[in-house]
Each structure stands twice: as C-alpha cells, then as structure tokens.
Amino acid sequence: MTEKIYPDSGVELNKFVAKNYDKIMNTMSFGLYRGFIKKAIKQMDIQPNNSILDLGCGTGRNASLMAIYLGENGHITGLDVSELMENQFLQKFKGQSNISFKKQRIDQPFDLQKQFDIVFISFVIHGFPHEIRSNVIQNALTHLKRGGIFYILDFAEFDMAKMPAFHRLIFKKIECKYAFDYIERDWKAILKEAGFGHFKEHFYLKNYVRLLKAVKTEK
Numbered sequence: 001m002t003e004k005i006y007p008d009s010g011v012e013l014n015k016f017v018a019k020n021y022d023k024i025m026n027t028m029s030f031g032l033y034r035g036f037i038k039k040a041i042k043q044m045d046i047q048p049n050n051s052i053l054d055l056g057c058g059t060g061r062n063a064s065l066m067a068i069y070l071g072e073n074g075h076i077t078g079l080d081v082s083e084l085m086e087n088q089f090l091q092k093f094k095g096q097s098n099i100s101f102k103k104q105r106i107d108q109p110f111d112l113q114k115q116f117d118i119v120f121i122s123f124v125i126h127g128f129p130h131e132i133r134s135n136v137i138q139n140a141l142t143h144l145k146r147g148g149i150f151y152i153l154d155f156a157e158f159d160m161a162k163m164p165a166f167h168r169l170i171f172k173k174i175e176c177k178y179a180f181d182y183i184e185r186d187w188k189a190i191l192k193e194a195g196f197g198h199f200k201e202h203f204y205l206k207n208y209v210r211l212l213k214a215v216k217t218e219k
Helices: 015-019 021-028 033-042 061-067 083-092 130-142 165-174 177-182 187-194
Strands: 051-055 075-080 099-103 116-122 144-155 196-204 209-216
Touching: 033 061, 033 196, 051 061, 051 130, 061 075, 061 083, 061 116, 075 083, 083 099, 116 130, 130 144, 130 177, 130 187, 144 177, 187 196, 187 209
Parallel strands: 051 075, 051 116, 075 099, 116 144
Antiparallel strands: 144 209, 196 209
C-alpha cells in the first residue's frame, strides 16, 4: 500500500511490511507475539461448529490458530484489503473449503448478508481514527447473531505516563498516533452503548494487551 487512507495509521502497511508481516511481528516482539496470540485464541473457547468472521485477517496467521478448534462444519471468513495479504492467506489455506477470504475494507459499512457466531479483530482497530472505529464496531454488530461474541485482541487501557521508561519508549517509537488515543478510551462503555454487554477480559504482556469479550445483546 503506497498511499494511506489515514496518514497517521500504523495498520495500513507498505508492500515490504505486508509481504513479511509475520516475520516482522516475531522479530519486534522478541518471539512473544505467537505465544500470546495462541493463548488468547485458546481462551476464546471456540466450538467445532462456530462460524467466525476475522476482520483485518492479514496473512491468515490468526485464522490458522482458530481453525485448530473447528470441526468440518465450522467456518472462517477472513476480510482484508491488501492483495499481498490475500495471496498469503489463500496460499496458507489452499484446499480448505471451510476457510475463505474476501477483499473488503472493514472501516466502511458493509453487509455480507450473513451472520456469524464470532467476530474477531486483532491489533487493527487501534490503528483507525476514533470516529472510524464506530464503523468497525457496527460492522461487527451487523454480522453477529444475537448472543454472538465480538473479540477484540488489542492494547488494554492504560496510562502511558505510568509505563516504565523503556516500555514507553518502545510504544512511542513503534505505535501510531491513533494508538495513543485508543489506550485512553473506556472500551466497555463504548461497546455497551453500541449494543454489547457481558464483558470478560484476559490480559497479556504485563497487562498492556487485552482480549476483550463482548456479547451482542441487541436484536
């Protein structure tokens, strides 16, 4: 991606980063990334027959971890806007009919004419301006069955000024402007207003990262 839609975003990737995304994440996290992602997905309690919508699915790395828990009637649909991510995703799941990809922007309203048991988004929503995040939340709500679960794996809420100096330096160096806003928001309150409830949290990496579970409560 050569021209960003949102100039200050860190989730709109250039071609080099998109092509080498998994390797870069492993290196930047000192090998910790796959470990806590794997743990988080295990804590999602995915059932064999679940249908899952993966927003901003990237290379399919998370989908491959979720697929472990699915039976033959379970299904994952990955959405992403990047052709480089699409190529990696399709290669990863070649021959697996229950895992599919759709090129789709998630920051604008869309309707797949289908509802899912789970909508999952990992380290994407923090990279949008706050006024755009409501579109992502509404897309999740639209595509969930009543009682379905929206899982957000992303930064937790914390005061950056209270971080140890080394961690604060890293966060400021690698994260985009929108992430600084994201960590200051009350996400349970935001999701409750949108039509979610029954929240549950799991924390990782010294409580700087959270898996937030939110259940669709509205019809």
